[in-house]
Amino acid sequence: MATKNTKDDNKKPFDNNAKRAQKNEEREAARQRGERQFSKKTDHK
Known part of the structure; x- marks a missing residue:
């Protein structure tokens, strides 16, 4: 079984x-x- 010669x-x-x-x-x-503004308002109380 011969291996295939692959080149890049x-x-x-x-x-x-x-x-x-x-x-x-x-x-x-x-x-x-x-x-793409990610300014989510958070209301931490």
């Missing part, structure tokens, strides 16, 4: 850091527009 040469390089940076920029822009 044909895989596309994946830049996780650039993806994360883009996501952070989008979140920051959304934060400045006032989206």
Whole structure:
């Protein structure tokens, strides 16, 4: 039984850091527009 020769040469390089940076920029822009605000009012008596 011959083992199949698998290589990662044909895989596309994946830049996780650039993806994360883009996501952070989008979140920051959304934060400045006032989206995603978690300011739940609590009434502790």
